[in-house]
Amino acid sequence: MSHQDLQLMSHDCGGCPIRHRAVCARCDADELSRLETIKYYRSYQAGQTVVWSGDRMDFVASVVSGIATLTQTMEDGRRQMVGLLLPSDFVGRPGRAQAAYDVTATTDLVMCCFRKRPFEELMSTTPHVAQRLLEMTLDELDAAREWMLLLGRKTAREKIASLLAIIARRDASLKLRSAKGALAFDLPLTREEMADYLGLTLETVSRQVSALKRDGLIQLEGKRHVVVPDFDALLEHTGDDSDGGFLN
Amino acid sequence: MSHQDLQLMSHDCGGCPIRHRAVCARCDADELSRLETIKYYRSYQAGQTVVWSGDRMDFVASVVSGIATLTQTMEDGRRQMVGLLLPSDFVGRPGRAQAAYDVTATTDLVMCCFRKRPFEELMSTTPHVAQRLLEMTLDELDAAREWMLLLGRKTAREKIASLLAIIARRDASLKLRSAKGALAFDLPLTREEMADYLGLTLETVSRQVSALKRDGLIQLEGKRHVVVPDFDALLEHTGDDSDGGFLN
DNA sequence: TGTCCGGGTTGATTTAGGTCAAGGCCAGCG
């Protein structure tokens, strides 16, 4: 099932995004009514923690609006972000009782939650739900592996350029696909969160953002709003094979 | 389904590991015969490439014996390993025509392959195959995220200690669970491959291995055989929360 | 039996990014 199909589904049916965007491929009436009975919404304010690593987590969920992060922390406080959840992304692992990561709302956040036990039952009786979830998990795994290349081998500058490209891309795919050329978006992360994403310190992030600005690859309006005059030029500084980036 | 169940299955039925270890939860006769018709074995010599990133890949497979790696390479030659495949691990993505990574045999390797198209059909008709695959993919995702913490935030010494612990653990779980205490295994990777795993240079790997040896945390017999006199002591140098490590 | 070659070690030096420290900017609030 393609992304376009999902978009269509969510348009045709409206309502809960997990049902249409994240999990349900075919709008089966019986299944929908079953989903309905186990679902509920939860809201969090920017900065609030959804669950701490190790806490009991008796639901799975999809992000409706806002942004959440998954982070791992070492005893001495070193932190690494390991997941960035945008609207329509899925959190939670069927078959695991405890959260493996800290889940934090970095902006105001609304999630559509499903009680875990019944969700697992639904999964085992409706094959395409498991299949859709598999597909999403494989996508996440690919993203994680891309991220590993970034963490292990890219320079600070390449890391920043890559992050900006990733955000620009995801942002653009949420809006209408904008006319090629100038591209603008708000950074959903603080410098410190960017650092945790990239395996850098916040000072290095700040310096490299300034450097990209000095070199004309980006413009800043305030500290958060970024304008990318030439997306391809930015991509050339990510270290990635250039495939235009909007494909795939 | 637990790992123990899988071990039992593979013992009860013998034969193809994907059928018993990797995918099949219940030994359904019909399903087995269907699997039989689409499966074949392939062998590779140490150093051979199984597929190049971007190549057409019309099968999925599980490792029967030997070790394979997934790596990503940048145009200028920087390399990052993003997957390490030991016996019973699964390769290949249902629903993707091209390989996303280079797959390389680092030792002599035997894989049990399934033609992709019929495998996908099997998946869509037998729900527990998709479910088992989902479970495996989620495990891989967890491993990838652990790996991200390592790449982004650990020191060279912690990286080496972590890698040794990972290999020791996986090695021990393949053999009988050895009596606690001294633990010994062969490194399946060259220094360079270790470097690609850890996001370091091979010189740094060599130096840190020497340092761990100097500090008595490991002993070396030749360049490849490692003896760990006190596993817990090693774990304390990984930077990870200590939970003994054999749990989970 | 020499020599070649791939893997591994170790040393000297350089450098990218971390650390520490001082300020700047601005929104919220007494």
Next chain:
DNA sequence: CGCTGGCCTTGACCTAAATCAACCCGGACA
């Protein structure tokens, strides 16, 4: 208003790991 506290920037300095280079070791092979 002026103060406070987050967030961000910039500078000076330091250090972990990269780079460059020499060499070692053991197995294959002529």
